[in-house]
Every structure is written in structure tokens, then in C-alpha cells.
Amino acid sequence: MNSKFLRTATMATSALALAFSISACGAGNESDSGAPADGGDASLSGTLNGAGSSAQEAAVAAWTQGFQTANPDVTVNYDPAGSGAGREQFIAGGINFAGSDAALDEEEMTSAAAKCASDVIEVPTYISPIAVIFNLEGVADLNLSSATLGDIFSGVITKWNDPKIVAENPDAKLPSSDITPVHRSDDSGTTENFTDYLDQTSGGTWSKGAIQTWPFKSGEGAEGTSGVVAAVKGGKGTIGYADASQAGDLGVAKIKVGDEFVAYSPEGATKALDVSKEVDGASASTIVFQIDRKTTEAGTYPLVLVSYQMACTTYADAGVAGLVKGWLTYVTSQDGQKASAAGAGSAPLSAALSDKIAPIVEKIAAQ
Amino acid sequence: MALAETPQKPITQRGDKIFSGLSLGAGLLILAILAGVAIFLTVEAIPGITSSPEDAPNLDGGSFLHYVWPLVYGTLFAAIIALLIATPLAIGVALFISHYAPRRVAQAVGYLIDLLAAVPSVVYGLWGIAYLAGKLSPVYAWLSEHFGWIPFFKVDPAGGDFALSSTGRTILTASIVLAIMVLPIITAICREIFLQTPRLHQEAALALGATKWEMIRMTVFPYARSGIIGAVMLGLGRALGETMAVAMVLSASGVVSIKLLSSTNPSTIPANIALGFKEPVGNNINVLIASGLILFIITFLVNFAARAVVNRRKEFSGAN
Numbered sequence: 001m002n003s004k005f006l007r008t009a010t011m012a013t014s015a016l017a018l019a020f021s022i023s024a025c026g027a028g029n030e031s032d033s034g035a036p037a038d039g040g041d042a043s044l045s046g047t048l049n050g051a052g053s054s055a056q057e058a059a060v061a062a063w064t065q066g067f068q069t070a071n072p073d074v075t076v077n078y079d080p081a082g083s084g085a086g087r088e089q090f091i092a093g094g095i096n097f098a099g100s101d102a103a104l105d106e107e108e109m110t111s112a113a114a115k116c117a118s119d120v121i122e123v124p125t126y127i128s129p130i131a132v133i134f135n136l137e138g139v140a141d142l143n144l145s146s147a148t149l150g151d152i153f154s155g156v157i158t159k160w161n162d163p164k165i166v167a168e169n170p171d172a173k174l175p176s177s178d179i180t181p182v183h184r185s186d187d188s189g190t191t192e193n194f195t196d197y198l199d200q201t202s203g204g205t206w207s208k209g210a211i212q213t214w215p216f217k218s219g220e221g222a223e224g225t226s227g228v229v230a231a232v233k234g235g236k237g238t239i240g241y242a243d244a245s246q247a248g249d250l251g252v253a254k255i256k257v258g259d260e261f262v263a264y265s266p267e268g269a270t271k272a273l274d275v276s277k278e279v280d281g282a283s284a285s286t287i288v289f290q291i292d293r294k295t296t297e298a299g300t301y302p303l304v305l306v307s308y309q310m311a312c313t314t315y316a317d318a319g320v321a322g323l324v325k326g327w328l329t330y331v332t333s334q335d336g337q338k339a340s341a342a343g344a345g346s347a348p349l350s351a352a353l354s355d356k357i358a359p360i361v362e363k364i365a366a367q
Numbered sequence: 368m369a370l371a372e373t374p375q376k377p378i379t380q381r382g383d384k385i386f387s388g389l390s391l392g393a394g395l396l397i398l399a400i401l402a403g404v405a406i407f408l409t410v411e412a413i414p415g416i417t418s419s420p421e422d423a424p425n426l427d428g429g430s431f432l433h434y435v436w437p438l439v440y441g442t443l444f445a446a447i448i449a450l451l452i453a454t455p456l457a458i459g460v461a462l463f464i465s466h467y468a469p470r471r472v473a474q475a476v477g478y479l480i481d482l483l484a485a486v487p488s489v490v491y492g493l494w495g496i497a498y499l500a501g502k503l504s505p506v507y508a509w510l511s512e513h514f515g516w517i518p519f520f521k522v523d524p525a526g527g528d529f530a531l532s533s534t535g536r537t538i539l540t541a542s543i544v545l546a547i548m549v550l551p552i553i554t555a556i557c558r559e560i561f562l563q564t565p566r567l568h569q570e571a572a573l574a575l576g577a578t579k580w581e582m583i584r585m586t587v588f589p590y591a592r593s594g595i596i597g598a599v600m601l602g603l604g605r606a607l608g609e610t611m612a613v614a615m616v617l618s619a620s621g622v623v624s625i626k627l628l629s630s631t632n633p634s635t636i637p638a639n640i641a642l643g644f645k646e647p648v649g650n651n652i653n654v655l656i657a658s659g660l661i662l663f664i665i666t667f668l669v670n671f672a673a674r675a676v677v678n679r680r681k682e683f684s685g686a687n
Contacts, residue, residue: 082644158524180533180630185619186642213425213643218528220536220618220630223642227496227615234501235534 045073048323052079052086052099053307055189055243056126060099062343063331070330074323083189083307090310091115096324097311099125101189103279103288104310116312121364122286123357125331126307126340127347129269130194131244132253135232136160138175143168145256150198150205152239153181155218160237168261175237182231182240185221187212193291193305194241200293201302243305244269245345255303258296268301269347275300285313285360287353304347311364318366325364332357408660415653423650425643435658437623441633442662444625445538445613446606449545454599457550461557466583477558484551492615495544496536500616503543504535507628519627532618532630539627541617545609549602556601560594561587593677600673607666610637636662 050060057080064076081089083100087108090098093115103122104112112120132149134142139160144152148164151157157164161174184191189212196210208215222231225242232238232250244252244264254261262268276292293302311328315321330336337348349357420428427434460480464473511531514520522531564587572582588595619634619642626632634642640655 155527158530178530178533180530182534185614185634217620217622217631218530220532220534221620222496222536222618223614230496231534231536231618234497234536235504235532237533 044071044323044326046319046323047075047077048097048320048327049095050076050078050086050097050099050309051081051089051095052309053083053101053126053189054080055083055101055128055305056080056099056307056309058245058344059126059340059346062339063327063336065343066336066339067327067330071326074326076327087112087310096315096320097309097327099307099309101192101305101307103286103308112310112312116314117367118312118314119283119285121311121313121328121360122288122308123328123332123360124273124287124289124306124349124353125309125328126344127269127273127349128305128307128345129244129264129266129301129347130190130197130241130303130305131247131264132239132241132255132303133229133232133247133250134239134253135235135250136175136177136237136239139172140251141169142172142251142253143256143261144253146198146201147203147205149255150202152179153183153198153216153219154206154208155181155216156205168256177237180235180238181219182222182228182235182238183214183216183219184224184228185214186223189305189307190225190241190243194303196291197293197303243345255301257300257302258298260298262299262301264301264303266341266347268299269304270350271297271300272302272304273306273353274350285363287357287360313363314365314367316367321364321366325361328361328364329358332361405663408656408663411653412657412660413653414650415655415657418650418653421649423654425651425654431654431657434654435636435661437621437633438636438639438658439661439665440623441538441619441621442607442635442637442665444633445542445545445617445635446603448539448542448627449549449606450599450603452543452546453549453553453602456546457553457598457602458557458595460550460554461561462583462587464554464558465561466579466587477555480551480554482551483547484555488548488609488612489615491544491548492612495540495612495616499544500535500540502535503540504533507532507535507537507539511628519625521626522629528622529624529626529629529631531628534618534630536616536618537628537630538617538632541613541632544612544616545606548609548612549605552605553598553602556598557591557595560591560598564590596676597673600669600676603669603673604666607662607669608637609635610641614638614641 057078060076060078060080064078067076068074078099083102086095086098087100087104089095091108091111104120109120132144136142144165145168148157148168151164158179159176160179161176166174191214192210192212195206195208198206199208199210214221220231220235220238222228222240225246228240228242229246229248229250232240232242233248239253252264254263256262272291272295273289275295275297276289279288279290288308289306291302291304291306295302309328309331311324315324332349332354334348334351334354337346337354340346341348415423416431418426420426425434460476464477468476508531510520511522515522523529568586568590569582572585577585613635614637617632617634617638618630619638620631621634621639622631623633624631636658640659643651643655
């Protein structure tokens with residue numbers, strides 16, 4: 001009863017796109033379509049259609065480039081329509097794989113499995129550290145605990161020389177100027193992960209829970225990651241949160257993990273996933289993490305966004321099955337993760353996690 | 368009857384039929400498209416308007432009216448400020464082109480103004496956020512310090528709900544960007560109308576001893592009045608519907624306030640749709656489409672009002 005028009009429209013376009021995906025094997029190649037282990041098998045051809053998370057867009061572009069270089073006859077289309085749209089289209093059967101910042105919930109999982117007529121694969125593909133960026137004249141390094149961040153973003157701490165900030169930065173020359181916290185004005189997975197971090201670790205200074213839409217009227221809103229970066233750069237005494245790869249030459253605050261202040265690093269973000277627990281009750285073909293924001297492990301950077309990709313275990317079309325298998329194999333491989341780290345500034349999955357994902361992806365086959 | 372029997376008649380008739388058929392088709396097509404949009408908006412909006420807060424998280428526990436009212440306010444507020452800035456400027460530029468500048472200069476200025484209309488709104492947005500906002504920020508600080516007693520320029524101390532914007536991304540900046548975007552529309556129409564003022568009227572005024580400014584006031588403005596109103600209304604339509612530039616420039620919180628210099632600003636309907644469309648949950652999309660329907664209705668009302676004003680004034684001017 002809702003979005004009927006939209007859905008029919010997307011399904012119609014997706015059906016059109018699907019009609020173009022061909023199931024032919026490349027000529028003159030000895031291996032069959034179900035073979036590639038490293039994604040570098042030139043026997044793949046056809047069109048692979050995905051949609052979803054806009055956070056993964058740059059990474060998908062890097063993977064597409066790598067995948068298409070190895071398989072020149074393959075075309076990968078990815079529509080960064082948003083995680084929700086990606087999950088919806090995947091469940092409707094319009095696309096071959098979806099990207100999403102959030103895992104499928106129970107209801108979605110049931111509908112997706114019914115549409116696939118098989119188990120649904122759900123694996124982490126993209127880890128992005130979120131940096132706390134600031135622009136304050138004369139200050140290059142800043143240490144901020146989660147409790148202080150909660151106060152700043154709730155509008156409780158309003159001056160840079162507030163005693164709480166001074167206590168954490170005894171060496172910095174903090175001015176008495178006002179703090180302008182900058183947040184995302186659009187609904188965003190980055191906001192959700194940032195507020196989830198505050199919610200779990202701030203010890204109550206952040207009271208609004210993990211949310212996608214900013215709950216306060218105060219502070220400054222900006223559209224998209226680039227908007228936040230531009231606003232922080234353009235203002236005086238500003239502080240915001242954004243994908244670390246976009247921080248550029250802005251100051252980046254260290255966050256408190258255990259008793260230490262930790263700067264963001266790809267290694268720290270990778271480690272954050274390794275110390276986190278998998279969500280219970282997930283099926284054998286899904287790997288979904290409950291990120292442990294409260295970790296005290298040295299060198300972890302728990303302020304991260306983890307994004308997933310979803311696919312079916314079986315596809316009616318052998319060509320499509322081969323494509324999805326090749327794609328996910330490459331994306332979750334260390335090669336693929338290196339490509340996205342270089343192209344999108346993400347943190348790579350650890351080798352151990354890659355190895356754990358490989359057998360799941362290996363199961364993809366034609367019906 | 369004798370005329371109807373001339374040999375050319377059949378050929379003319381066929382051409383006539385084809386052309387009248389084509390134009391009838393074009394007219395009906397416009398109506399069909401408009402009806403299609405209206406039906407789509409209405410069908411999709413109904414679940415949004417009637418949905419409970421659990422189905423549509425963006426309603427934030429309130430009713431649809433409660434959700435959409437600040438947006439309607441923000442849309443009109445931003446557009447009206449933009450017009451207050453753009454209208455006098457546009458009339459001035461148009462007068463300069465039509466009556467003051469030497470012919471060559473006038474043409475060059477005219478081209479430049481028209482060029483403004485060709486700049487994509489995303490570019491205006493980028494310029495607004497990366498350049499204009501930063502330059503205006505000190506001006507805003509000065510205004511709030513010296514003219515803080517004017518309600519429009521009043522701000523709260525830091526940390527308050529309506530703190531002074533340190534980045535300059537306020538509704539005033541958004542309105543200035545909007546003003547620049549509607550400027551070419553208003554200017555182009557005003558210029559054409561000013562140029563059509565009958566030469567005899569102008570010469571008569573001058574012959575009676577009027578100065579140039581008096582002549583313009585006595586002949587050009589009365590003649591062009593309905594045209595100016597029409598031009599402003601077209602500009603208003605553009606300002607109401609502008610999406611990207613506002614979404615990028617404005618630090619929006621969806622409040623209702625008349626404060627121009629704060630980082631807490633009302634949002635506009637189109638910008639709010641652009642910002643909320645990316646991660647649709649539940650009936651959120653329907654709520655956004657319903658707000659789009661409201662904008663559709665507002666734009667309709669604005670157009671009707673403009674028609675009414677132009678029609679009422681028609682007899683006093685020489686236009687039409």
C-alpha cells in the first residue's frame with residue numbers, strides 16, 4: 001500500500017537491466033562459469049546489478065575497476081540509492097546484490113530468502129573509520145573522550161576552554177571561543193554509527209540513543225559528508241564527524257579507548273571488527289557484527305561504520321551465479337580490500353575475516 | 368461561399384487540421400502530465416498524511432500537519448527574503464539596460480544576466496557553502512553585535528538553540544543565493560516590458576519637462592506594473608522549488624523562527640525532501656511525497672494569485 005508506484009517503477013527498470021545480463025561463457029577459455037577463486041578468471045561475462053549503501057559507493061567503484069580489469073566482459077552497475085532502497089530492491093528481486101549499512105532484520109531476511117529460494121548471504125565488505133574533525137586556530141591535536149564528545153554534540157559544552165576539554169588537553173592552548181558542532185542534516189549511516197558510539201560509551205552525556213536523524217535543533221546541519229567537511233572547514237571553532245578518508249587537512253581528534261587516546265587508523269578500525277562479537281542467531285551464511293564500541297583493547301578505533309553486501313546462495317541463472325560469486329570473492333579478498341583502501345580510504349577486512357568469508361561465498365551456485 | 372470554393376482551400380484545410388491537431392495534442396498532453404503528477408502525488412501522499420508515527424519515524428511522534436507546517440513556513444520565508452533582495456535589484460538592472468546604459472553596454476549586461484540563469488543550481492550551492500557563507504560570517508557577527516535589538520538579527524548565546532552561526536550557513540545566506548538565482552528571470556521579463564513602453568508616452572512626459580527619473584515613474588512603471596508582478600511571481604515559483612542550492616547551503620533544523628543569523632534555521636520543503644529521501648524507512652517516503660503535494664498546492668495558489676493581480680491591474684496599464 002505504500003510506494004506502490006515507486007516499486008513498480010524500480011522493478012520495471014531492474015527487469016530491463018536484468019534482461020541484458022547474458023549467461024554466456026567467454027569463448028576460448030577452458031574453465032566453466034562456476035570456477036573463479038580469486039575473481040581473476042576471464043571466463044566471466046555479463047552484467048551485474050547492485051544497489052544500496054551510498055557509503056560504499058567509492059569502494060564499489062574501486063572494486064568495479066579491479067573486477068572489470070580481471071574480467072573485461074563484465075559490466076558492474078551499482079546504484080548508490082541508499083541502504084534502505086538497496087535492501088528493498090534486493091528483496092523485490094530487482095538486483096543481484098545489495099549494499100547496506102545495516103543488516104537485514106528478521107522480516108527482511110525471511111522475504112529475501114523466499115525471493116532467493118535459498119539462504120541469503122550477508123557479509124561485511126566495507127569498514128570505514130569515522131573521524132572527529134575540527135577547525136580551531138592554533139590547535140592541531142585534540143584529545144576528546146566520548147563523554148566530552150557527548151556533551152559537545154548535545155550543546156552542553158559550548159566553549160573550547162571548558163574545564164572538561166582542558167582536563168583532557170593539558171598542553172593545548174584552547175581559546176575561549178564558542179564551539180559549533182556540525183552534524184549531518186540528511187539521514188545517514190554515519191550519524192547512526194557515531195551516535196551509537198556515543199550512546200554506548202559516553203556514560204550518559206549522550207541521551208538520544210543511536211539514531212539516523214539528528215535529534216537536536218541546536219548546532220549546525222550540513223548535507224552529506226562533503227557538506228560537513230566544507231562546513232567545518234569554513235567555520236571557526238567547528239567540530240564535526242565524517243568518513244576519515246574525507247578529513248583532508250583538517251584537525252582530527254583522538255578518541256579515548258580504555259585509558260589511552262587513539263588516533264584513527266585503518267589498522268585500528270580493522271581491529272575494532274576483530275574484537276567485536278558476531279550477532280547470535282545469524283544463519284551459517286551470514287556474518288554480522290555487533291561492534292564492540294566499549295572495547296579497551298589497545299590500538300583499536302571503535303568509531304567505525306561497517307557496511308555489508310547481500311546476495312543469494314543460488315541463482316536461477318548460472319551466469320549470474322558465477323558473476324555474483326566472482327564479485328563477492330574479489331570484494332572480500334585481501335586484493336579487493338586493498339583496492340578499496342586505496343580508492344576509497346576504507347580500512348581493509350583482516351586476513352582472518354577474509355578467510356572466514358571465503359567458504360560462504362564459495363557456496364554460491366546455480367539452482 | 369464563393370471564397371470557400373477557391374482551389375487552394377483543400378491544401379490549407381489539411382495543413383490547418385494537422386496543425387490544430389498538433390497544438391490540441393500539445394495542450395492536452397500538458398494537462399495529462401499535470402494530472403498525472405497530481406494523481407501520483409495524491410495517491411502516494413495519502414498513506415503519508417494518515418500514517419501513524421510508528422510507521423513513519425520522521426514524523427517524530429507528531430501529526431503530519433505538525434511536521435509540514437515548519438517546512439511550509441521555511442519555504443515561504445526563504446523565498447520571500449530572496450524576492451525582497453532580488454526584486455529591487457532586478458528592476459534596477461532592467462532599467463539600466465532599457466533606459467540608462469549605452470546600447471552596447473546594455474547588450475553585454477543583458478547577456479551576462481542571462482548567463483546567470485544557465486548556471487546549474489549545484490554550482491550555486493557549492494559557491495554558497497565554500498565561498499559566500501565564509502565571507503558573510505564576519506558580517507553576520509557584526510550585524511548581531513550592533514543590530515541585535517532587531518528581532519531578525521537577534522541570536523542566543525553560544526550553546527543556546529539559536530546561537531550565532533560561525534560558518535555563515537544561515538537562512539539569509541540561502542536567501543541571497545536564491546536571490547541571485549531568480550535575478551535573471553525577473554530581470555529578463557522586466558527588461559522586455561520596460562522596452563515596450565510606448566515611445567510617445569515617454570516623449571510626451573519629457574516634453575512636459577519631466578526629468579528622466581520622473582519620466583520613468585510617470586510612464587514606464589505604470590505601463591509595466593502588471594508585468595513586474597508577473598515577473599516576480601515567476602521568480603517566486605523558482606525560489607519556492609529550488610532544492611539543491613538550499614539543501615547544500617542551509618544549516619536546517621526544521622524550526623519556525625524569524626532569526627536570520629543563527630545556525631538553527633527553518634528548512635524548506637524541497638531541501639527537506641532531498642535530505643530525507645536517501646535512507647527511506649517505513650512510510651517516510653510517503654510523508655515526504657505528501658509534503659511535495661503541499662508545495663505543489665502552494666505553487667498553484669501563488670500562480671492563481673499572480674493571475675488575479677495581473678488581471679485586475681490590466682486595465683490601468685497599457686500591457687496586454
